[in-house]
Amino acid sequence: MSDFLSVVLAVVVAAGAAILLVEAVHWLVGRLGRNSPLAADLAQTAHKPFLATVTVFAVQQAVRSFGGDFPARDGVLHALVILVIAAGAWLVGALLLVLEDVALARWRTDVADNLKARRLKTQVVMLRRVTVAAIVVVTLGVMLMTFPDVRTLGASVLASAGVVSVIAALAAQSTLGNVFAGLQLAFSDAVRIDDVVVVEGEWGKIEELTLTYVAVRIWDDRRLILPTSYFTTKPFQNWTRTNSAVLGTAEIDVDWGIAVEPLRAELRAVCEGSELWDGRVCVLQVTDAVGGMIRLRALVSANDAPSLWDLRCLVRERLVGWIWEHQQESLPRVRASVNGVAPATHAKPHAEQDSASDARVFSGGRDGDERGAAFVGPPESAGPDDPARAERPERAERPKRAESPAAADGESSPAAGR
Numbered sequence: 001m002s003d004f005l006s007v008v009l010a011v012v013v014a015a016g017a018a019i020l021l022v023e024a025v026h027w028l029v030g031r032l033g034r035n036s037p038l039a040a041d042l043a044q045t046a047h048k049p050f051l052a053t054v055t056v057f058a059v060q061q062a063v064r065s066f067g068g069d070f071p072a073r074d075g076v077l078h079a080l081v082i083l084v085i086a087a088g089a090w091l092v093g094a095l096l097l098v099l100e101d102v103a104l105a106r107w108r109t110d111v112a113d114n115l116k117a118r119r120l121k122t123q124v125v126m127l128r129r130v131t132v133a134a135i136v137v138v139t140l141g142v143m144l145m146t147f148p149d150v151r152t153l154g155a156s157v158l159a160s161a162g163v164v165s166v167i168a169a170l171a172a173q174s175t176l177g178n179v180f181a182g183l184q185l186a187f188s189d190a191v192r193i194d195d196v197v198v199v200e201g202e203w204g205k206i207e208e209l210t211l212t213y214v215a216v217r218i219w220d221d222r223r224l225i226l227p228t229s230y231f232t233t234k235p236f237q238n239w240t241r242t243n244s245a246v247l248g249t250a251e252i253d254v255d256w257g258i259a260v261e262p263l264r265a266e267l268r269a270v271c272e273g274s275e276l277w278d279g280r281v282c283v284l285q286v287t288d289a290v291g292g293m294i295r296l297r298a299l300v301s302a303n304d305a306p307s308l309w310d311l312r313c314l315v316r317e318r319l320v321g322w323i324w325e326h327q328q329e330s331l332p333r334v335r336a337s338v339n340g341v342a343p344a345t346h347a348k349p350h351a352e353q354d355s356a357s358d359a360r361v362f363s364g365g366r367d368g369d370e371r372g373a374a375f376v377g378p379p380e381s382a383g384p385d386d387p388a389r390a391e392r393p394e395r396a397e398r399p400k401r402a403e404s405p406a407a408a409d410g411e412s413s414p415a416a417g418r
Contacts, residue, residue: 060083104124179212181232248301250316
């Protein structure tokens, strides 16, 4: 009974001393955190892991040193060792997260020129996930190695590790492919967090990038979840690959009678009067003139994709309103001739047609005749009054073949069908 009481007393004293020590350190680091972001983050993030690690370690040492011999002593010490390993892994993970947060704090992503910040954020977030996974795996391995039976089993497992690794790789081929694709995306700079992309016909922003999947936040707040291997095997649009500034168009179909210069001046006034325009590009061009209408294209620029969308809508709205107020006669219209039936046209004499050799491709000259002969098949049989035969150039007659019996009976022979 005295041994049990001594164990309890040693545990209480050790735990109390550990808690007092940790709280004192926490208060000191918190005071330093008023002037240091690193100390403030450290006091907030690592407080609980540090408290758990120091307390469990102090209890383990108290039981080992002052507990004496009591029932289940070995089991209690083994459990405390496992708890120390787990708490230590928690503390190491917290310290690494603090360092990563400090690295991210130096680069802001809420500014216009945030390319480097987004690249660093993507890589740090990916390293954080890899770090946490590695810490968990190593911790589990160390915990298992504290069991003597598992340590003995490790030799035989290591001998067959080659075969097991091959089987595991084949079974998890797609998963491993996504993991390597995630690492490739993080360090190849092909896509970053907060990049504006167009995938599967959807326009959105990279919201989350993990080792196995990528979450794209679509403009209407839906989420498109894609495997990381998608971005290494299929093409996609990245609107912020080098910078966030982009160009966009607004197209309008109008009548041929439109006065373009006043409309161009209106476009300039709209752009200069809007905070969405970045001052780079403001152009109005006629890009098409077919089908009884002409197409006007307004090309404008903005600092980012959301601003560009709003600017394009604004430009389209203002130009349509200006045309309606000032040039209603230039609205799209359909023209039709209702004057009567058009007079029939008669073909010109053959001699007059041949005089215009520059209007023909396959006749009308030596080069045209040669080209026509190359693309025209063997002459068909025609009567003496056939106009096609009359207009066909004279060719040397081929010697007639003797009609085969099969042809005489109405069946086509290979020679006759050639």
